[in-house]
Amino acid sequence: MATETGSELDGDAAVAVGLGDPRRLLRGALGVAGFLAVWYVVALGSPAYVVPSPVAVAEAFASELASGDMTAALFQSVRHWIPGTVVGTALGVGAGVALGWSRLLDDLTAPLVRTLRPVPPLALIGFAIAWFGINDWGAAFIIAVGAFWINFYAAYGAVEGVSEDLLDVGRTLGVRGDLDAVRSIVLPAATPGIMTGIRTGLGRCWMLVVASEIFGVPGVGREIIRASNNLRVDQAIAYILVLSLMYLLVDVAFRAVERRVLVWRA
Amino acid sequence: MARMNGNGADEWEGGGSLPPAAASVALDRVGKTYSADGDPVRALDDVSFSVADGEFVCLVGPSGCGKTTLFRIVAGLTEATDGRVLLDGTEVTGPTTDMGVVFQEYHLFPWLTVAENVGFGLERSDRSPDERERRVDEMLGLVGLTEFRDAYPKSLSGGMKQRVAIARALAVDPDLLLMDEPFGAVDAQTREMLQRELLDVWASTGKTVLFVTHDVAEAVTLADRIVVMAADPGRVREVVDVDVGRPRERGDAAFAEYVGRVRELIGAGP
Numbered sequence: 001m002a003t004e005t006g007s008e009l010d011g012d013a014a015v016a017v018g019l020g021d022p023r024r025l026l027r028g029a030l031g032v033a034g035f036l037a038v039w040y041v042v043a044l045g046s047p048a049y050v051v052p053s054p055v056a057v058a059e060a061f062a063s064e065l066a067s068g069d070m071t072a073a074l075f076q077s078v079r080h081w082i083p084g085t086v087v088g089t090a091l092g093v094g095a096g097v098a099l100g101w102s103r104l105l106d107d108l109t110a111p112l113v114r115t116l117r118p119v120p121p122l123a124l125i126g127f128a129i130a131w132f133g134i135n136d137w138g139a140a141f142i143i144a145v146g147a148f149w150i151n152f153y154a155a156y157g158a159v160e161g162v163s164e165d166l167l168d169v170g171r172t173l174g175v176r177g178d179l180d181a182v183r184s185i186v187l188p189a190a191t192p193g194i195m196t197g198i199r200t201g202l203g204r205c206w207m208l209v210v211a212s213e214i215f216g217v218p219g220v221g222r223e224i225i226r227a228s229n230n231l232r233v234d235q236a237i238a239y240i241l242v243l244s245l246m247y248l249l250v251d252v253a254f255r256a257v258e259r260r261v262l263v264w265r266a
Numbered sequence: 267m268a269r270m271n272g273n274g275a276d277e278w279e280g281g282g283s284l285p286p287a288a289a290s291v292a293l294d295r296v297g298k299t300y301s302a303d304g305d306p307v308r309a310l311d312d313v314s315f316s317v318a319d320g321e322f323v324c325l326v327g328p329s330g331c332g333k334t335t336l337f338r339i340v341a342g343l344t345e346a347t348d349g350r351v352l353l354d355g356t357e358v359t360g361p362t363t364d365m366g367v368v369f370q371e372y373h374l375f376p377w378l379t380v381a382e383n384v385g386f387g388l389e390r391s392d393r394s395p396d397e398r399e400r401r402v403d404e405m406l407g408l409v410g411l412t413e414f415r416d417a418y419p420k421s422l423s424g425g426m427k428q429r430v431a432i433a434r435a436l437a438v439d440p441d442l443l444l445m446d447e448p449f450g451a452v453d454a455q456t457r458e459m460l461q462r463e464l465l466d467v468w469a470s471t472g473k474t475v476l477f478v479t480h481d482v483a484e485a486v487t488l489a490d491r492i493v494v495m496a497a498d499p500g501r502v503r504e505v506v507d508v509d510v511g512r513p514r515e516r517g518d519a520a521f522a523e524y525v526g527r528v529r530e531l532i533g534a535g536p
Binding site: 163165166168169170171172173174175176180184185188189191263264265 | 341342343360361362363365366367369371373375376377378379386387390391418419420434435438
């Protein structure tokens with residue numbers, strides 16, 4: 001065919017905006033400073049068991065970190081966060097893809113799925129204790145249930161949304177059978193939706209760490225509950241910050257992975 | 267691939283009889299009825315015509331005449347309710363890599379690079395990895411996209427995307443190139459360029475082409491023969507031989523005459 005011209009290429013798609021922009025960073029810092037100032041003023045007129053000052057929270061954070069209690073609690077939480085998240089995510093994505101693709105499986109399981117869907121993970125604590133005991137596996141179970149549903153629906157929706165036209169093109173190019181279609185077209189086409197589900201799930205699982213430790217499994221969530229019971233709101237906030245930081249860390253890491261995997265996206 | 271005007275297939279004008287054996291594609295009394303809100307709707311009725319080996323045939327007709335349904339039936343993506351489609355004498359029962367199919371909206375795989383898109387069908391063939399690579403390079407050269415082999419579709423213009431789609435369809439070396447308004451989504455200038463390029467590809471590969479379009483001038487530019495369809499139900503109104511040497515100029519009196527004649531056929535009521 002005729003020679004190609006570079007002018008037909010669109011320009012570099014949207015130069016990265018966001019974190020690199022110093023003005024936005026500055027605005028964010030101003031927002032945080034303003035929040036801390038308001039918090040500080042409000043804390044001046046309140047007893048420490050209602051609103052501790054940001055300084056008291058910072059001190060609690062430092063002392064818990066120095067004593068080693070904080071890192072110990074964090075590692076305990078990580079020990080059920082990881083298996084809970086991994087297993088729940090894997091099963092959720094797998095089930096979502098299978099049911100999103102197969103009308104037969106979808107019809108077979110629809111009543112069951114709709115019955116189980118509204119059950120909050122917290123309501124399953126009794127089962128966690130009965131099936132796994134008051135240990136990491138019991139806590140991991142609660143987290144896995146939360147991860148499962150988020151990933152199930154994200155993957156299910158992503159697979160349902162895969163263009164019939166791409167599947168038609170695939171068939172004309174020799175794609176035959178469910179496995180080939182799922183592997184070569186459905187999964188790659190659904191990857192953006194699946195990745196969004198995984199990312200949402202990662203955050204949700206850090207929230208569920210608190211719920212999963214409510215029945216006595218040690219960890220960050222347990223520390224928050226313990227500090228609250230002792231009216232040590234400064235310590236409770238310090239441990240909440242740990243969860244926030246972990247979420248932030250995992251989210252940033254996952255975004256980096258996502259950008260690499262989805263480099264083809266507009 | 268030379269000009270195919272006046273070959274044997276022209277003698278068979280889409281009656282009810284069986285097409286000659288040399289025909290690459292033959293539609294034999296193809297019909298399609300589907301149900302809309304419980305009422306049967308006849309989308310295609312008794313559609314018969316053939317496309318000879320190496321011939322370039324365009325299918326035109328008013329909107330709603332079932333062109334796209336017919337395209338999907340030939341491609342094996344939709345089942346006909348009556349009749350059959352024969353590809354080199356064998357009935358088409360589903361999609362086959364003997365046909366290279368090009369859609370209006372390109373439908374490139376966005377997660378694959380240009381080269382990977384072109385090589386998609388080859389991965390399912392029995393060619394060795396080396397052969398596949400050579401074939402991809404050859405196809406990219408044919409459509410002039412060698413330097414974009416590692417680009418993702420998102421960075422390509424509409425015209426370039428359609429070139430990739432054509433290269434992808436041709437890569438598996440099909441006997442027939444089946445195209446549904448492939449240049450309908452690009453601007454007029456790009457369309458004319460792509461038309462010229464398609465004629466070049468056709469001349470250099472010798473493929474049989476069945477090309478669906480609603481653009482009469484496009485059909486007269488490209489086709490050896492034009493199958494003009496009528497609507498309600500979709501059927502063949504007439505098959506027009508385009509007896510003009512290539513390259514064809516839109517300003518020529520003969521060109522304008524064919525355009526006028528085909529438009530008249532389309533415009534005539536049911």
